[in-house]
Amino acid sequence: MEIIREIDIEQRSRANDYVHEVYELVKKRNVGEKEFLQAAREIFDSLRPVFLQHPEFMHNGILERITEPDRVITFRVAWEDDTGKVHVNRGYRVQFNNSLGPYKGGIRFHPTVNSSIMKFLAFEQTFKNALTGQPIGAGKGGSDFDPKGKSEREIMRFTQSFITELSKYIGPDIDVPAGDIGVGKREIGYMFGQYNRLNGGYEAGVFTGKDPNHGGSLGRKEATGYGTVYFVDEMLKEKGDSFDGKTVVVSGSGNVATYAIEKAVQLGAKVLACSDSSGYIYDPNGIDVNTVKLLKEFDNKRIQEYTKFHKEAIFYEGCSGIWSVACDIALPCATQNELEETDALMLIKNGVKAVGEGANMPCTEEAILTFQAKGVLFAPAKAANAGGVAVSAMEMSQNSMRLSWTVEEVDEKLKTVMKNIYASCNNAASRFGSPGNLVVGANIAGFLKVADAMVAHGIH
Ligand code: NDP
Numbered sequence: 445m446e447i448i449r450e451i452d453i454e455q456r457s458r459a460n461d462y463v464h465e466v467y468e469l470v471k472k473r474n475v476g477e478k479e480f481l482q483a484a485r486e487i488f489d490s491l492r493p494v495f496l497q498h499p500e501f502m503h504n505g506i507l508e509r510i511t512e513p514d515r516v517i518t519f520r521v522a523w524e525d526d527t528g529k530v531h532v533n534r535g536y537r538v539q540f541n542n543s544l545g546p547y548k549g550g551i552r553f554h555p556t557v558n559s560s561i562m563k564f565l566a567f568e569q570t571f572k573n574a575l576t577g578q579p580i581g582a583g584k585g586g587s588d589f590d591p592k593g594k595s596e597r598e599i600m601r602f603t604q605s606f607i608t609e610l611s612k613y614i615g616p617d618i619d620v621p622a623g624d625i626g627v628g629k630r631e632i633g634y635m636f637g638q639y640n641r642l643n644g645g646y647e648a649g650v651f652t653g654k655d656p657n658h659g660g661s662l663g664r665k666e667a668t669g670y671g672t673v674y675f676v677d678e679m680l681k682e683k684g685d686s687f688d689g690k691t692v693v694v695s696g697s698g699n700v701a702t703y704a705i706e707k708a709v710q711l712g713a714k715v716l717a718c719s720d721s722s723g724y725i726y727d728p729n730g731i732d733v734n735t736v737k738l739l740k741e742f743d744n745k746r747i748q749e750y751t752k753f754h755k756e757a758i759f760y761e762g763c764s765g766i767w768s769v770a771c772d773i774a775l776p777c778a779t780q781n782e783l784e785e786t787d788a789l790m791l792i793k794n795g796v797k798a799v800g801e802g803a804n805m806p807c808t809e810e811a812i813l814t815f816q817a818k819g820v821l822f823a824p825a826k827a828a829n830a831g832g833v834a835v836s837a838m839e840m841s842q843n844s845m846r847l848s849w850t851v852e853e854v855d856e857k858l859k860t861v862m863k864n865i866y867a868s869c870n871n872a873a874s875r876f877g878s879p880g881n882l883v884v885g886a887n888i889a890g891f892l893k894v895a896d897a898m899v900a901h902g903i904h
Contacts (some may be wrong), residue, residue: 459495459502463488466507473512477560479780483567483805484511486812490887493876498895504903506895513540513566514547516559519609521587523602526595535606537585538566539619543897546617547583548573548833550624550653553631555590561780562586565624565804569833571890572826575865578837583619585610591626603634611639616649616843622836623653625779628699629660648843652836656848661839663854664832669703669802670855671831671862672775672823676800677711678866679821679882685797688712693771694731695719695763696778697740697747700802700829704775706733717769719778720747724766727757770794777802785810792818801825812883827869827886834861 654660873885
């Protein structure tokens with residue numbers, strides 16, 4: 445008995461030392477990349493019990509390999525504005541891991557884009573894509589180009605210039621980009637057109653998130669938001685609860701937020717507030733998602749204009765105030781690190797029961813720990829928002845088969861994927877000693893799939 449305990453202590457300390465040493469190495473190699481290090485730290489903390497049960501992963505250097513991208517491509521994007529002036533932006537594509545399939549992940553156009561943000565997103569994508577159970581690897585790309593205030597033609601010229609360089613590195617069996625912040629079906633259309641022009645063919649499977657009239661999948665635009673709500677619903681069901689009759693706050697009013705609002709309302713909830721980068725609106729009668737779509741999807745207006753259509757709604761300047769609105773369920777769907785510890789404490793004080801991350805890494809580490817310590821149900825991004833990439837993988841399948849599924853078929857498949865992701869996160873959490881902790885469960889379940897494939901494919 446004594447000997448077994450000693451072995452156990454020795455193995456535990458070997459696993460801890462390994463995780464610690466690799467994290468120090470990652471820190472040294474990625475100096476100043478705070479978002480990437482934040483994402484790595486969260487994964488590392490969850491993985492200690494895995495190395496205890498799977499010492500072969502230490503032997504194979506899986507943690508060192510999984511935290512080093514296959515390659516990071518950076519490039520100059522020169523483009524001409526409507527007055528003929530030339531501008532230069534920086535383009536990125538991080539091809540992180542292709543152990544499970546072609547690199548797959550969105551492209552973001554936003555002035556905050558930098559190497560750290562690209563790497564954190566591509567790293568998270570590695571685990572998220574594995575969780576979907578589909579044959580896709582992980583990547584992410586983008587540019588520090590700001591589409592706000594640009595004309596349609598400027599956006600087209602920039603996007604064409606961006607893809608002219610990136611086209612050398614992508615392809616239906618190599619790397620399949622999609623949209624993200626600032627990149628919707630219009631930009632994907634320009635990228636697709638330019639790629640085909642350069643390659644002299646029609647490679648439907650090289651991008652996802654295309655217009656459903658031109659090779660895209662029905663249900664893709666709704667998939668991330670709907671998927672987040674399906675995942676949170678699974679989490680609530682486990683406790684005998686549901687969205688029905690609940691109050692909800694959703695940050696953002698872009699693609700993910702809009703369809704999270706729509707699905708939450710369809711499931712019987714009342715959404716009290718949503719936001720954009722200038723501030724938030726509170727509507728005591730419940731947010732009307734059709735007005736949000738009208739303003740944001742079709743007209744590119746500020747969310748403040750919602751109050752013109754709904755007289756009882758109030759606009760508040762500044763986005764973080766949205767977390768002071770009392771609600772049962774909070775769905776941060778805007779951007780990374782938008783919900784901090786003080787916001788978490790405020791939500792808890794006001795009685796929040798569940799939080800689901802629609803955006804990537806919207807809650808800081810401290811906020812997550814605060815929710816968990818107070819027993820708030822917490823759905824982490826890499827599981828909860830995997831519905832978008834899951835339907836992207838379905839778009840790839842439809843493109844390969846040259847046929848289209850109905851929106852109902854896609855939605856049914858999405859529901860099944862989200863249920864399965866929930867089950868595998870929940871099971872992994874229990875199996876590795878943290879029952880109910882979906883952060884740990886998602887990290888471990890995603891890691892195991894990629895790590896197994898990496899061991900099977902040999903050292904490279
Ligand atoms: P969009 O560009 O469609 O929307 C982003 C929204 O967030 C906009 O309303 C924007 O406002 C708002 N916003 C930006 N910063 C803030 C802030 N600090 N506070 C409040 N609102 C803010 O992007 P998506 O909806 O596609 O993406 C949102 C998040 O979801 C990102 O983290 C993305 O990586 C993630 N995600 C997206 C997927 C997808 O399928 N689209 C898939 C998985 C994850 P404004 O208009 O003023 O800029």
